[in-house]
Amino acid sequence: MQLKYNDDSLVLHTDFYQLNMAETYWEDGIHNRKAVFEVFFRKLPFGNGYGVFAGLEKVIEYLQNYTFTESDIAYLRDELKFKEDFLDYLKDVKFTGTVRSMKEGELVFSNEPILRIEAPLLEAQLIETAILNIVNYQTLIATKATRIKQIIGDQVALEMGTRRAQEMDAAIWGTRSAYIGGFDATSNVRAGKMFGIPVAGTHAHAMIQAYRDEYIAFHKYAKRHKDCVFLVDTYDTLKSGVPNAIKVAKELGDKINFKGIRLDSGDLAYLSKEARKLLDQAGFKDTKIIASNDLDEDTIINLKSQGAKIDTWGIGTKLITAFDQPALGAVYKLVSIEDEKGNMVDTIKISGNPEKVSTPGLKRVYRIINKMNNKSEGDYIALDNENPQAEERLKMFHPVHVFISKFITNFEARELHHPIFEDGVLVYKSPSLQEIQGYVKENLELLWEEYKRSLMPEEYPVDLSQACWDNKMKNISEVQKKLSK
Numbered sequence: 001m002q003l004k005y006n007d008d009s010l011v012l013h014t015d016f017y018q019l020n021m022a023e024t025y026w027e028d029g030i031h032n033r034k035a036v037f038e039v040f041f042r043k044l045p046f047g048n049g050y051g052v053f054a055g056l057e058k059v060i061e062y063l064q065n066y067t068f069t070e071s072d073i074a075y076l077r078d079e080l081k082f083k084e085d086f087l088d089y090l091k092d093v094k095f096t097g098t099v100r101s102m103k104e105g106e107l108v109f110s111n112e113p114i115l116r117i118e119a120p121l122l123e124a125q126l127i128e129t130a131i132l133n134i135v136n137y138q139t140l141i142a143t144k145a146t147r148i149k150q151i152i153g154d155q156v157a158l159e160m161g162t163r164r165a166q167e168m169d170a171a172i173w174g175t176r177s178a179y180i181g182g183f184d185a186t187s188n189v190r191a192g193k194m195f196g197i198p199v200a201g202t203h204a205h206a207m208i209q210a211y212r213d214e215y216i217a218f219h220k221y222a223k224r225h226k227d228c229v230f231l232v233d234t235y236d237t238l239k240s241g242v243p244n245a246i247k248v249a250k251e252l253g254d255k256i257n258f259k260g261i262r263l264d265s266g267d268l269a270y271l272s273k274e275a276r277k278l279l280d281q282a283g284f285k286d287t288k289i290i291a292s293n294d295l296d297e298d299t300i301i302n303l304k305s306q307g308a309k310i311d312t313w314g315i316g317t318k319l320i321t322a323f324d325q326p327a328l329g330a331v332y333k334l335v336s337i338e339d340e341k342g343n344m345v346d347t348i349k350i351s352g353n354p355e356k357v358s359t360p361g362l363k364r365v366y367r368i369i370n371k372m373n374n375k376s377e378g379d380y381i382a383l384d385n386e387n388p389q390a391e392e393r394l395k396m397f398h399p400v401h402v403f404i405s406k407f408i409t410n411f412e413a414r415e416l417h418h419p420i421f422e423d424g425v426l427v428y429k430s431p432s433l434q435e436i437q438g439y440v441k442e443n444l445e446l447l448w449e450e451y452k453r454s455l456m457p458e459e460y461p462v463d464l465s466q467a468c469w470d471n472k473m474k475n476i477s478e479v480q481k482k483l484s485k
């Protein structure tokens with residue numbers, strides 16, 4: 001493709017309005033005031049009881065490489081008509097802020113800060129769009145994948161959605177998110193190369209059609225691919241596909257490892273049960289049955305309840321596109337800003353809906369784990385200078401329905417935010433993808449089953465400390481006073 005500006009810096013992967021605001025701050029001389037923004041979402045996707053955070057790795061890469069290239073500047077000058085004085089300034093902009101964030105694979109709930117960015121106002125403003133773009137998609141897919149994997153349990157989950165994904169980046173980063181969420185392997189070879197995710201696959205109908213004979217196609221495939229899985233539904237699963245697979249496997253005997261068959265259409269419960277009988281009768285008791293065809297957590301629950309004899313689940317479209325909810329609504333909100341005297345002041349966004357009123361101030365998030373049973377009692381958002389671990393009896397109360405409260409005594413207050421950047425310098429060592437996947441599993445153990453069921457889960461508590469709640473009320477009444485003047 002012939003590009004007029006031939007580099008692909010991600011700096012302009014932002015909304016025009018961010019640049020316009022940045023220019024305003026710069027002209028007014030407030031661009032270097034320290035600002036604190038938080039990323040959070042208000043509603044969990046898919047009616048799920050928890051979210052799974054993903055995207056930090058790409059956010060880190062984006063912030064580390066935050067530099068306007070010559071062609072970025074040229075485009076802003078030539079096409080968008082930004083003036084030279086502002087462009088001169090932009091040329092030297094880098095990310096110099098401090099970031100605290102949850103780790104990838106952290107379980108995350110509504111209204112709690114996932115990432116906290118403290119940076120000069122101009123920088124913090126410019127990076128909003130890309131950060132939300134990354135976090136929203138990857139968190140959405142990691143959550144969907146975990147939700148599906150919870151239903152699949154110890155059986156194998158294979159991600160095969162690339163052809164249906166919303167373009168290449170979504171396929172790659174969606175595959176990574178699926179792996180974080182517990183998927184065992186992917187069909188995407190590039191994702192295997194980039195991230196070390198195990199790669200697996202069968203073959204398509206095209207190969208049978210190319211040979212115009214199922215038996216010959218299986219035979220040719222098996223000769224070259226000793227670990228073979230045959231797709232058996234091209235003509236007739238039970239009359240032709242499974243018998244041909246068995247015939248080839250018997251003929252080639254020890255020369256191949258007949259790993260499985262794949263069903264991709266029809267009644268997957270019925271066909272899997274019948275195919276299992278045929279395989280067992282032929283002595284192939286260890287040969288696995290793989291199913292695919294528009295599967296998601298609901299069809300998988302249904303198939304399991306029908307006693308389907310499926311060992312491996314191949315999932316594409318409905319995972320990689322987050323079919324039933326194609327977007328997560330994470331937002332990026334200013335919670336504190338430096339004033340003209342150099343003091344940090346809180347900022348608040350008021351809404352008619354009490355759940356939507358933002359929570360001002362610098363905050364930290366803790367997971368309150370009951371040491372008696374090693375289960376989480378809920379998350380606790382406190383102001384930056386508080387130390388909930390020092391409390392003997394921690395009061396947890398619902399931030400809107402405040403009469404719902406409890407006291408916790410023997411607990412660990414596990415801080416969920418970790419230092420990622422300090423004044424623009426990366427201070428975080430990313431865990432391996434395998435470690436992140438393991439971290440999700442570990443974290444799920446902390447949750448009671450009530451929060452993990454796929455249908456109508458209980459609402460997990462995300463509470464504010466008394467000081468944080470008082471501070472919010474103070475901010476609300478200050479705004480009200482101003483408005484009534």
Ligand SMILES: Nc1ncnc2c1ncn2[C@@H]1O[C@H](COP(=O)(O)OP(=O)(O)OP(=O)(O)O)[C@@H](O)[C@H]1O
Pocket residue numbers: 264265266267268269270292293294295299302303306
């Ligand atoms: N026993 C079953 N119970 C519930 N859902 C099933 C069962 N078997 C298959 N399904 C699901 O039903 C849908 C069937 O899809 P579709 O209507 O496209 O039929 P098909 O069998 O794939 O036909 P085609 O040959 O056109 O591909 C898929 O989403 C599949 O996962």
Ligand SMILES: O=P(O)(O)OC[C@H]1O[C@H](OP(=O)(O)OP(=O)(O)O)[C@H](O)[C@@H]1O
Pocket residue numbers: 160161163164203204205206264292293294295314315316317318
């Ligand atoms: O159904 P999904 O969850 O999206 O999983 C991926 C689908 O992609 C393939 O179908 P496709 O018709 O593209 O090709 P094939 O059946 O010929 O392999 C495969 O057979 C699955 O059905």
Ligand SMILES: O=C(O)c1cccnc1
Pocket residue numbers: 160161187200201202203262292314316
């Ligand atoms: O390997 C497979 O079976 C596969 C890969 C991609 C899409 N559908 C199936």
